Amino acid sequence: MLMATINSSIVIISLPDIFRGIKLDPLQPGNVSYLLWMLMGFLLVTAVLVVSLGRLGDIYGRVKIYNLGFAVFTAGSIALVFDPFTQGSGALWLILWRLVQGVGAAMLFANSTAILTDAFPSDRRGFALGINQVAAIGGSFMGLVIGGLLAPVDWRLVFLISVPFGLIGTVWSYKSLRETSVRTRARVDCVGNALFAVGLTAILAGITYGIQPYGGHDMGWTNPWVLTGLIGGAALLAVFCVVEARVDAPMFNLSLFRIRAFTAGNLAGLLASVSRGGLQFMLIIWLQGIWLPLHGYSFASTPLWAGIYLLPLTVAFLIAGPLSGFLSDRYGARAFATGGLLLAAVSFLGLMMLPTNFNYWAFGGLLVLNGIGSGLFSAPNTTAIMNSVPANRRGVASGMRGTFFNSGTSLSIGIFFSLMIVGLAQTLPAALTSGLEAHGVSATVATGIGQQPPVGSLFAAFLGANPIGTLLGGLPASAIQGADLNTLTSKQFFPQLIATPFHHGLVIVFSAAIAMSLIAAVASLFRGTRYVHTD
Incomplete structure:
Protein backbone atom coordinates (compact mmCIF):
# COMPACT_ATOMS: atom_id res chain seq x y z
CA MET A 1 0.00 0.00 0.00
CA CYS A 190 -19.75 -7.95 -17.26
CA VAL A 191 -22.50 -5.42 -18.08
CA GLY A 192 -22.12 -3.66 -14.74
CA ASN A 193 -18.34 -3.56 -15.04
CA ALA A 194 -18.52 -2.06 -18.52
CA LEU A 195 -21.12 0.57 -17.63
CA PHE A 196 -19.25 1.62 -14.49
CA ALA A 197 -15.83 1.77 -16.18
CA VAL A 198 -17.01 3.77 -19.20
CA GLY A 199 -19.27 6.07 -17.17
CA LEU A 200 -16.72 6.98 -14.49
CA THR A 201 -13.92 7.30 -17.06
CA ALA A 202 -16.05 9.71 -19.13
CA ILE A 203 -16.79 11.89 -16.09
CA LEU A 204 -13.20 12.01 -14.83
CA ALA A 205 -11.85 12.64 -18.34
CA GLY A 206 -14.42 15.40 -18.82
CA ILE A 207 -13.29 17.04 -15.59
CA THR A 208 -9.65 16.70 -16.68
CA TYR A 209 -10.25 18.56 -19.94
CA GLY A 210 -12.67 20.99 -18.33
CA ILE A 211 -9.81 22.93 -16.74
CA GLN A 212 -8.16 23.57 -20.13
CA PRO A 213 -8.98 26.74 -22.10
CA TYR A 214 -11.51 26.43 -24.90
CA GLY A 215 -13.00 28.82 -27.45
CA GLY A 216 -11.68 32.00 -25.84
CA HIS A 217 -12.81 30.95 -22.36
CA ASP A 218 -10.48 30.47 -19.42
CA MET A 219 -11.75 26.90 -18.98
CA GLY A 220 -13.30 24.24 -21.16
CA TRP A 221 -16.63 23.60 -19.47
CA THR A 222 -18.45 24.67 -22.65
CA ASN A 223 -16.40 22.28 -24.81
CA PRO A 224 -18.86 19.83 -26.47
CA TRP A 225 -16.53 16.91 -25.71
CA VAL A 226 -16.36 17.88 -22.04
CA LEU A 227 -20.16 18.21 -21.83
CA THR A 228 -20.57 14.89 -23.61
CA GLY A 229 -18.24 13.20 -21.15
CA LEU A 230 -19.94 14.68 -18.09
CA ILE A 231 -23.56 14.21 -19.21
CA GLY A 232 -22.97 10.90 -20.97
CA GLY A 233 -20.93 9.54 -18.06
CA ALA A 234 -23.63 10.53 -15.55
CA ALA A 235 -26.29 8.85 -17.74
CA LEU A 236 -24.26 5.64 -17.95
CA LEU A 237 -23.81 5.58 -14.17
CA ALA A 238 -27.57 6.04 -13.75
CA VAL A 239 -28.16 3.04 -16.04
CA PHE A 240 -25.49 1.19 -14.07
CA CYS A 241 -27.44 1.71 -10.83
CA VAL A 242 -30.61 0.34 -12.46
CA VAL A 243 -28.73 -2.72 -13.75
CA GLU A 244 -27.02 -3.38 -10.42
CA ALA A 245 -30.36 -3.35 -8.60
CA ARG A 246 -31.63 -6.18 -10.84
CA LEU A 424 -7.10 33.97 -10.69
CA ALA A 425 -9.26 35.07 -13.62
CA GLN A 426 -10.72 37.85 -11.49
CA THR A 427 -7.39 39.41 -10.46
CA LEU A 428 -4.40 37.99 -12.36
CA PRO A 429 -4.91 39.69 -15.78
CA ALA A 430 -4.78 43.19 -14.27
CA ALA A 431 -1.84 42.30 -12.01
CA LEU A 432 0.12 40.72 -14.87
CA THR A 433 -0.56 43.60 -17.25
CA SER A 434 0.37 46.36 -14.79
CA GLY A 435 3.44 44.45 -13.58
CA LEU A 436 4.81 44.06 -17.11
CA GLU A 437 4.06 47.69 -18.01
CA ALA A 438 5.85 48.88 -14.86
CA HIS A 439 9.06 47.25 -16.13
CA GLY A 440 9.09 48.59 -19.64
CA VAL A 441 6.84 46.26 -21.61
CA SER A 442 4.54 48.15 -23.98
CA ALA A 443 0.88 48.42 -23.03
CA THR A 444 -0.22 46.45 -26.10
CA VAL A 445 2.13 43.53 -25.44
CA ALA A 446 1.45 43.55 -21.69
CA THR A 447 -2.31 43.51 -22.27
CA GLY A 448 -1.99 40.61 -24.71
CA ILE A 449 0.00 38.57 -22.21
CA GLY A 450 -2.32 39.50 -19.36
CA GLN A 451 -5.37 38.30 -21.29
CA GLN A 452 -3.99 34.79 -21.76
CA PRO A 453 -5.86 32.07 -19.81
CA PRO A 454 -4.59 31.90 -16.21
CA VAL A 455 -4.28 28.10 -16.36
CA GLY A 456 -0.81 28.54 -17.90
CA SER A 457 0.38 30.61 -14.94
CA LEU A 458 -1.23 28.14 -12.54
CA PHE A 459 0.53 25.15 -14.09
CA ALA A 460 3.80 27.11 -14.13
CA ALA A 461 3.46 27.68 -10.40
CA PHE A 462 2.56 24.01 -9.94
CA LEU A 463 5.72 22.94 -11.79
CA GLY A 464 7.89 25.46 -9.97
CA ALA A 465 8.67 27.21 -13.26
CA ASN A 466 8.95 30.86 -14.28
CA PRO A 467 6.65 31.43 -17.28
CA ILE A 468 7.63 35.05 -17.87
CA GLY A 469 10.78 34.12 -19.75
CA THR A 470 8.78 31.73 -21.95
CA LEU A 471 6.06 34.31 -22.62
CA LEU A 472 8.53 37.05 -23.51
CA GLY A 473 10.85 34.71 -25.39
CA GLY A 474 8.18 33.98 -27.97
CA LEU A 475 7.89 37.67 -28.91
CA PRO A 476 9.96 39.54 -31.50
CA ALA A 477 12.80 41.63 -30.10
CA SER A 478 11.06 44.86 -31.12
CA ALA A 479 8.05 44.04 -28.91
CA ILE A 480 10.12 43.98 -25.72
CA GLN A 481 12.70 46.61 -26.60
CA GLY A 482 13.45 48.71 -23.54
CA ALA A 483 11.95 46.21 -21.08
CA ASP A 484 13.83 45.39 -17.90
CA LEU A 485 14.37 41.73 -18.76
CA ASN A 486 16.67 41.04 -15.81
CA THR A 487 13.92 41.94 -13.37
CA LEU A 488 11.12 40.33 -15.38
CA THR A 489 12.88 36.96 -15.60
CA SER A 490 14.24 36.96 -12.04
CA LYS A 491 13.04 34.33 -9.57
CA GLN A 492 11.22 36.92 -7.46
CA PHE A 493 9.20 38.80 -10.10
CA PHE A 494 6.63 36.14 -11.06
CA PRO A 495 6.05 34.92 -7.47
CA GLN A 496 5.50 38.51 -6.29
CA LEU A 497 3.19 39.14 -9.24
CA ILE A 498 1.00 36.08 -8.68
CA ALA A 499 0.98 36.23 -4.86
CA THR A 500 -2.08 38.46 -4.41
CA PRO A 501 -4.20 36.81 -7.15
CA PHE A 502 -3.20 33.39 -5.84
Missing part, protein backbone atom coordinates in the same frame (compact mmCIF):
# COMPACT_ATOMS: atom_id res chain seq x y z
CA LEU A 2 2.85 2.34 0.85
CA MET A 3 4.51 1.62 -2.50
CA ALA A 4 1.30 2.21 -4.45
CA THR A 5 0.51 5.55 -2.83
CA ILE A 6 4.09 6.81 -2.97
CA ASN A 7 3.85 6.29 -6.71
CA SER A 8 0.63 8.27 -6.86
CA SER A 9 2.40 11.38 -5.54
CA ILE A 10 6.06 10.93 -6.44
CA VAL A 11 5.29 11.88 -10.03
CA ILE A 12 3.48 15.07 -8.94
CA ILE A 13 6.61 16.55 -7.39
CA SER A 14 8.94 15.13 -10.07
CA LEU A 15 7.10 16.43 -13.15
CA PRO A 16 9.57 19.30 -13.87
CA ASP A 17 12.52 16.90 -13.98
CA ILE A 18 10.58 14.23 -15.89
CA PHE A 19 9.58 16.67 -18.62
CA ARG A 20 13.11 18.07 -18.80
CA GLY A 21 14.39 14.49 -19.08
CA ILE A 22 12.18 13.68 -22.06
CA LYS A 23 12.83 17.14 -23.57
CA LEU A 24 9.21 18.31 -23.51
CA ASP A 25 7.87 21.67 -22.38
CA PRO A 26 4.44 20.91 -20.86
CA LEU A 27 3.50 24.60 -20.84
CA GLN A 28 3.65 24.94 -24.62
CA PRO A 29 0.27 24.96 -26.42
CA GLY A 30 -0.81 21.40 -27.19
CA ASN A 31 1.34 19.85 -24.46
CA VAL A 32 -0.91 20.54 -21.47
CA SER A 33 -2.74 17.26 -22.13
CA TYR A 34 0.48 15.34 -21.48
CA LEU A 35 0.79 17.10 -18.13
CA LEU A 36 -2.82 16.36 -17.15
CA TRP A 37 -2.67 12.70 -18.12
CA MET A 38 0.60 12.22 -16.26
CA LEU A 39 -1.28 13.49 -13.21
CA MET A 40 -4.67 11.89 -13.82
CA GLY A 41 -4.03 8.60 -15.63
CA PHE A 42 -2.88 6.62 -12.60
CA LEU A 43 -5.64 8.04 -10.39
CA LEU A 44 -8.32 7.47 -13.01
CA VAL A 45 -7.46 3.80 -13.55
CA THR A 46 -7.35 3.02 -9.84
CA ALA A 47 -10.67 4.80 -9.27
CA VAL A 48 -12.39 2.98 -12.15
CA LEU A 49 -11.09 -0.57 -11.56
CA VAL A 50 -10.92 -0.87 -7.79
CA VAL A 51 -14.57 -1.99 -7.32
CA SER A 52 -14.39 -4.57 -10.12
CA LEU A 53 -11.17 -6.00 -8.74
CA GLY A 54 -12.57 -6.08 -5.22
CA ARG A 55 -15.55 -8.06 -6.51
CA LEU A 56 -13.21 -10.44 -8.35
CA GLY A 57 -11.40 -10.91 -5.05
CA ASP A 58 -14.68 -12.07 -3.46
CA ILE A 59 -15.20 -14.54 -6.31
CA TYR A 60 -11.69 -15.88 -7.06
CA GLY A 61 -9.81 -15.11 -3.84
CA ARG A 62 -8.54 -11.82 -2.43
CA VAL A 63 -4.97 -13.00 -1.97
CA LYS A 64 -4.79 -14.19 -5.59
CA ILE A 65 -5.85 -10.80 -6.99
CA TYR A 66 -3.61 -8.97 -4.50
CA ASN A 67 -0.56 -11.03 -5.49
CA LEU A 68 -1.23 -10.45 -9.16
CA GLY A 69 -1.40 -6.73 -8.42
CA PHE A 70 2.16 -6.76 -7.10
CA ALA A 71 3.39 -8.41 -10.30
CA VAL A 72 1.51 -6.04 -12.64
CA PHE A 73 2.64 -2.98 -10.69
CA THR A 74 6.29 -4.10 -10.82
CA ALA A 75 6.13 -4.78 -14.56
CA GLY A 76 4.81 -1.26 -15.14
CA SER A 77 7.59 0.21 -12.97
CA ILE A 78 10.29 -1.58 -14.96
CA ALA A 79 8.86 -0.37 -18.28
CA LEU A 80 8.73 3.24 -17.02
CA VAL A 81 12.45 3.19 -16.21
CA PHE A 82 13.38 2.23 -19.77
CA ASP A 83 11.43 4.87 -21.70
CA PRO A 84 13.24 4.85 -25.08
CA PHE A 85 11.60 7.98 -26.49
CA THR A 86 11.66 11.74 -26.01
CA GLN A 87 9.16 14.60 -26.40
CA GLY A 88 5.57 13.56 -27.19
CA SER A 89 6.39 9.90 -27.79
CA GLY A 90 8.29 9.75 -24.51
CA ALA A 91 5.34 11.28 -22.66
CA LEU A 92 2.91 8.79 -24.24
CA TRP A 93 5.13 5.88 -23.19
CA LEU A 94 5.12 7.14 -19.60
CA ILE A 95 1.36 7.71 -19.61
CA LEU A 96 0.69 4.21 -21.00
CA TRP A 97 2.81 2.42 -18.42
CA ARG A 98 1.48 4.61 -15.62
CA LEU A 99 -1.94 3.25 -16.61
CA VAL A 100 -0.53 -0.29 -16.28
CA GLN A 101 0.86 0.65 -12.88
CA GLY A 102 -2.61 1.90 -11.99
CA VAL A 103 -4.12 -1.51 -12.79
CA GLY A 104 -1.69 -3.19 -10.39
CA ALA A 105 -2.27 -0.54 -7.74
CA ALA A 106 -6.05 -1.03 -8.05
CA MET A 107 -5.58 -4.75 -7.33
CA LEU A 108 -3.67 -3.84 -4.17
CA PHE A 109 -6.10 -1.09 -3.12
CA ALA A 110 -9.14 -3.29 -3.67
CA ASN A 111 -8.04 -6.26 -1.60
CA SER A 112 -5.53 -5.17 1.05
CA THR A 113 -8.18 -3.73 3.37
CA ALA A 114 -10.37 -6.83 2.97
CA ILE A 115 -7.41 -9.16 3.66
CA LEU A 116 -6.61 -7.29 6.88
CA THR A 117 -10.26 -7.35 7.93
CA ASP A 118 -10.30 -11.12 7.39
CA ALA A 119 -7.06 -11.60 9.33
CA PHE A 120 -7.81 -9.53 12.46
CA PRO A 121 -10.66 -9.86 14.98
CA SER A 122 -12.96 -6.88 15.36
CA ASP A 123 -11.27 -5.68 18.57
CA ARG A 124 -7.90 -5.34 16.79
CA ARG A 125 -8.94 -4.23 13.30
CA GLY A 126 -8.75 -0.52 14.05
CA PHE A 127 -5.05 -0.68 14.87
CA ALA A 128 -4.26 -2.94 11.89
CA LEU A 129 -6.25 -0.81 9.47
CA GLY A 130 -4.76 2.30 11.07
CA ILE A 131 -1.29 1.16 10.04
CA ASN A 132 -2.64 0.38 6.56
CA GLN A 133 -4.18 3.85 6.34
CA VAL A 134 -0.92 5.41 7.48
CA ALA A 135 0.78 3.58 4.63
CA ALA A 136 -1.92 4.71 2.18
CA ILE A 137 -2.13 8.40 3.03
CA GLY A 138 1.34 8.81 4.54
CA GLY A 139 2.78 7.41 1.31
CA SER A 140 1.04 10.11 -0.70
CA PHE A 141 3.03 12.75 1.23
CA MET A 142 6.26 10.76 1.55
CA GLY A 143 6.31 10.52 -2.24
CA LEU A 144 6.72 14.30 -2.39
CA VAL A 145 9.99 14.15 -0.41
CA ILE A 146 11.32 11.04 -2.17
CA GLY A 147 10.54 12.52 -5.59
CA GLY A 148 12.18 15.80 -4.62
CA LEU A 149 15.37 13.93 -3.64
CA LEU A 150 15.59 11.53 -6.57
CA ALA A 151 14.25 13.46 -9.57
CA PRO A 152 17.04 16.10 -9.69
CA VAL A 153 19.63 13.29 -9.73
CA ASP A 154 17.91 11.35 -12.54
CA TRP A 155 14.21 11.34 -13.36
CA ARG A 156 14.29 7.57 -14.04
CA LEU A 157 15.08 6.94 -10.36
CA VAL A 158 11.54 8.09 -9.57
CA PHE A 159 10.28 4.88 -11.17
CA LEU A 160 13.29 2.67 -10.46
CA ILE A 161 12.82 2.95 -6.69
CA SER A 162 9.64 0.85 -6.92
CA VAL A 163 11.29 -2.06 -8.74
CA PRO A 164 13.23 -3.77 -5.90
CA PHE A 165 10.31 -3.36 -3.49
CA GLY A 166 7.94 -4.68 -6.13
CA LEU A 167 10.10 -7.73 -6.86
CA ILE A 168 10.56 -8.53 -3.16
CA GLY A 169 6.88 -7.90 -2.44
CA THR A 170 5.75 -10.12 -5.33
CA VAL A 171 7.79 -13.09 -4.08
CA TRP A 172 7.00 -12.43 -0.42
CA SER A 173 3.25 -12.14 -0.94
CA TYR A 174 3.12 -15.34 -3.04
CA LYS A 175 5.05 -17.27 -0.37
CA SER A 176 3.54 -15.86 2.83
CA LEU A 177 -0.11 -14.92 2.26
CA ARG A 178 -2.81 -17.54 2.65
CA GLU A 179 -6.43 -17.27 1.62
CA THR A 180 -8.66 -17.09 4.71
CA SER A 181 -11.86 -15.78 3.15
CA VAL A 182 -14.71 -17.90 1.87
CA ARG A 183 -15.10 -17.39 -1.87
CA THR A 184 -18.47 -16.35 -3.21
CA ARG A 185 -19.48 -18.37 -6.26
CA ALA A 186 -20.94 -15.97 -8.79
CA ARG A 187 -20.73 -14.87 -12.39
CA VAL A 188 -18.71 -11.80 -13.25
CA ASP A 189 -21.06 -8.86 -13.79
CA VAL A 247 -28.74 -8.61 -11.41
CA ASP A 248 -28.19 -11.58 -9.11
CA ALA A 249 -24.51 -10.95 -8.40
CA PRO A 250 -23.88 -7.21 -8.79
CA MET A 251 -20.41 -5.72 -9.00
CA PHE A 252 -21.47 -2.69 -6.94
CA ASN A 253 -23.62 -4.08 -4.15
CA LEU A 254 -26.19 -1.32 -3.65
CA SER A 255 -27.78 -3.19 -0.75
CA LEU A 256 -24.73 -2.29 1.35
CA PHE A 257 -25.94 1.31 1.36
CA ARG A 258 -28.82 0.19 3.59
CA ILE A 259 -26.19 -0.11 6.33
CA ARG A 260 -25.98 3.33 7.92
CA ALA A 261 -22.38 2.98 9.09
CA PHE A 262 -21.29 1.97 5.56
CA THR A 263 -23.12 4.83 3.81
CA ALA A 264 -22.10 7.54 6.26
CA GLY A 265 -18.47 6.37 6.31
CA ASN A 266 -18.16 6.37 2.53
CA LEU A 267 -19.81 9.78 2.13
CA ALA A 268 -17.48 11.24 4.74
CA GLY A 269 -14.52 9.48 3.12
CA LEU A 270 -15.33 10.85 -0.34
CA LEU A 271 -15.59 14.46 0.87
CA ALA A 272 -12.47 14.14 3.02
CA SER A 273 -10.56 12.68 0.06
CA VAL A 274 -11.59 15.58 -2.19
CA SER A 275 -10.53 18.19 0.37
CA ARG A 276 -7.25 16.39 1.21
CA GLY A 277 -6.32 15.93 -2.46
CA GLY A 278 -7.03 19.60 -3.16
CA LEU A 279 -4.92 20.60 -0.17
CA GLN A 280 -1.94 18.67 -1.50
CA PHE A 281 -2.03 20.37 -4.90
CA MET A 282 -2.61 23.84 -3.48
CA LEU A 283 0.27 23.51 -1.00
CA ILE A 284 2.64 22.38 -3.75
CA ILE A 285 1.68 25.38 -5.91
CA TRP A 286 1.97 27.72 -2.93
CA LEU A 287 5.44 26.49 -1.98
CA GLN A 288 6.98 25.83 -5.40
CA GLY A 289 5.50 28.76 -7.26
CA ILE A 290 5.57 31.53 -4.63
CA TRP A 291 6.97 31.01 -1.12
CA LEU A 292 10.23 29.19 -1.90
CA PRO A 293 11.33 31.51 -4.75
CA LEU A 294 10.53 34.53 -2.57
CA HIS A 295 12.85 33.07 0.07
CA GLY A 296 15.76 32.66 -2.30
CA TYR A 297 15.33 29.09 -3.55
CA SER A 298 16.00 28.42 -7.22
CA PHE A 299 13.12 27.11 -9.30
CA ALA A 300 15.09 23.91 -9.96
CA SER A 301 15.37 23.14 -6.23
CA THR A 302 11.78 23.92 -5.23
CA PRO A 303 10.35 20.37 -5.71
CA LEU A 304 12.73 18.94 -3.09
CA TRP A 305 12.19 21.73 -0.59
CA ALA A 306 8.43 21.69 -1.07
CA GLY A 307 8.46 18.04 0.02
CA ILE A 308 10.69 18.81 3.00
CA TYR A 309 8.57 21.73 4.19
CA LEU A 310 5.46 19.52 4.06
CA LEU A 311 6.99 16.94 6.42
CA PRO A 312 5.16 18.20 9.55
CA LEU A 313 1.88 17.15 7.97
CA THR A 314 3.21 13.64 7.24
CA VAL A 315 4.76 13.15 10.68
CA ALA A 316 1.58 14.25 12.46
CA PHE A 317 -0.48 11.87 10.37
CA LEU A 318 1.92 8.96 10.99
CA ILE A 319 1.49 9.44 14.75
CA ALA A 320 -2.25 10.10 14.84
CA GLY A 321 -3.30 7.33 12.42
CA PRO A 322 -2.38 4.14 14.34
CA LEU A 323 -3.19 5.75 17.70
CA SER A 324 -6.72 6.69 16.63
CA GLY A 325 -7.19 3.24 15.08
CA PHE A 326 -6.15 1.57 18.35
CA LEU A 327 -8.48 3.76 20.43
CA SER A 328 -11.39 3.32 18.01
CA ASP A 329 -11.24 -0.45 18.64
CA ARG A 330 -12.29 0.33 22.22
CA TYR A 331 -14.45 3.43 21.92
CA GLY A 332 -15.82 3.33 18.36
CA ALA A 333 -15.14 5.51 15.33
CA ARG A 334 -17.68 8.33 15.58
CA ALA A 335 -15.92 10.66 18.04
CA PHE A 336 -12.47 10.28 16.46
CA ALA A 337 -13.58 10.54 12.83
CA THR A 338 -15.92 13.49 13.44
CA GLY A 339 -13.40 15.31 15.61
CA GLY A 340 -10.67 14.76 13.01
CA LEU A 341 -12.80 16.33 10.28
CA LEU A 342 -13.51 19.35 12.48
CA LEU A 343 -9.78 19.77 13.15
CA ALA A 344 -9.13 19.60 9.40
CA ALA A 345 -11.73 22.33 8.83
CA VAL A 346 -10.01 24.53 11.44
CA SER A 347 -6.64 23.99 9.72
CA PHE A 348 -8.14 25.03 6.35
CA LEU A 349 -9.48 28.19 7.98
CA GLY A 350 -6.04 28.96 9.41
CA LEU A 351 -4.33 28.41 6.06
CA MET A 352 -6.87 30.68 4.40
CA MET A 353 -6.04 33.47 6.84
CA LEU A 354 -2.26 33.25 6.37
CA PRO A 355 -0.57 35.82 4.12
CA THR A 356 0.93 34.39 0.95
CA ASN A 357 4.46 35.09 2.19
CA PHE A 358 3.83 33.48 5.57
CA ASN A 359 5.89 32.81 8.67
CA TYR A 360 6.85 29.16 8.36
CA TRP A 361 6.20 28.28 12.02
CA ALA A 362 2.56 29.31 11.68
CA PHE A 363 2.30 27.38 8.42
CA GLY A 364 4.00 24.31 9.93
CA GLY A 365 1.70 24.40 12.96
CA LEU A 366 -1.36 24.35 10.72
CA LEU A 367 0.13 21.43 8.77
CA VAL A 368 0.51 19.52 12.04
CA LEU A 369 -3.10 20.29 12.93
CA ASN A 370 -4.28 19.05 9.53
CA GLY A 371 -2.16 15.90 9.81
CA ILE A 372 -3.62 15.11 13.24
CA GLY A 373 -7.14 15.71 11.94
CA SER A 374 -6.60 13.46 8.91
CA GLY A 375 -5.05 10.76 11.10
CA LEU A 376 -7.91 10.86 13.60
CA PHE A 377 -10.42 10.43 10.76
CA SER A 378 -8.89 7.92 8.36
CA ALA A 379 -8.28 4.74 10.36
CA PRO A 380 -11.47 4.80 12.47
CA ASN A 381 -13.57 5.60 9.40
CA THR A 382 -12.10 2.73 7.39
CA THR A 383 -12.51 0.32 10.31
CA ALA A 384 -16.15 1.33 10.79
CA ILE A 385 -16.87 0.76 7.09
CA MET A 386 -15.24 -2.68 7.01
CA ASN A 387 -16.78 -3.78 10.34
CA SER A 388 -20.24 -2.96 9.07
CA VAL A 389 -20.37 -5.42 6.13
CA PRO A 390 -20.80 -9.23 5.94
CA ALA A 391 -17.58 -11.24 5.60
CA ASN A 392 -18.46 -12.45 2.10
CA ARG A 393 -18.87 -8.83 0.92
CA ARG A 394 -15.59 -7.46 2.27
CA GLY A 395 -13.87 -7.51 -1.12
CA VAL A 396 -16.54 -5.48 -2.88
CA ALA A 397 -16.91 -3.24 0.19
CA SER A 398 -13.17 -2.59 0.18
CA GLY A 399 -13.34 -1.84 -3.54
CA MET A 400 -16.28 0.53 -3.09
CA ARG A 401 -14.44 2.36 -0.31
CA GLY A 402 -11.36 2.55 -2.54
CA THR A 403 -13.44 3.95 -5.39
CA PHE A 404 -14.76 6.78 -3.23
CA PHE A 405 -11.23 7.46 -1.93
CA ASN A 406 -9.55 7.48 -5.36
CA SER A 407 -12.41 9.25 -7.11
CA GLY A 408 -12.20 11.98 -4.48
CA THR A 409 -8.53 12.51 -5.24
CA SER A 410 -9.26 12.62 -8.99
CA LEU A 411 -12.20 14.97 -8.53
CA SER A 412 -10.08 17.26 -6.36
CA ILE A 413 -7.86 18.09 -9.34
CA GLY A 414 -10.78 19.30 -11.43
CA ILE A 415 -12.68 20.97 -8.59
CA PHE A 416 -9.81 22.80 -6.90
CA PHE A 417 -7.98 23.76 -10.09
CA SER A 418 -11.26 25.12 -11.47
CA LEU A 419 -11.93 27.13 -8.30
CA MET A 420 -8.38 28.48 -8.34
CA ILE A 421 -8.65 29.44 -12.01
CA VAL A 422 -11.91 31.28 -11.24
CA GLY A 423 -10.11 33.20 -8.51
CA HIS A 503 -4.31 34.28 -2.32
CA HIS A 504 -7.64 35.41 -3.71
CA GLY A 505 -7.98 31.97 -5.29
CA LEU A 506 -6.87 30.29 -2.06
CA VAL A 507 -9.75 31.92 -0.18
CA ILE A 508 -12.20 30.34 -2.65
CA VAL A 509 -10.45 26.96 -2.59
CA PHE A 510 -10.14 26.65 1.18
CA SER A 511 -13.71 27.88 1.69
CA ALA A 512 -14.84 24.92 -0.41
CA ALA A 513 -12.54 22.59 1.58
CA ILE A 514 -14.01 23.86 4.86
CA ALA A 515 -17.55 23.28 3.59
CA MET A 516 -16.68 19.72 2.48
CA SER A 517 -15.04 18.93 5.82
CA LEU A 518 -18.05 20.19 7.78
CA ILE A 519 -20.53 18.23 5.64
CA ALA A 520 -18.32 15.15 6.06
CA ALA A 521 -18.30 15.73 9.84
CA VAL A 522 -22.11 15.79 9.87
CA ALA A 523 -22.21 12.54 7.89
CA SER A 524 -19.71 10.99 10.29
CA LEU A 525 -21.73 12.12 13.30
CA PHE A 526 -24.80 10.28 12.00
CA ARG A 527 -22.98 6.98 11.41
CA GLY A 528 -24.34 5.67 14.73
CA THR A 529 -22.59 3.90 17.59
CA ARG A 530 -19.98 1.18 17.09
CA TYR A 531 -21.40 -1.57 14.88
CA VAL A 532 -19.82 -4.90 13.88
CA HIS A 533 -21.71 -7.05 11.39
CA THR A 534 -22.21 -10.61 12.62
CA ASP A 535 -22.71 -13.37 10.06
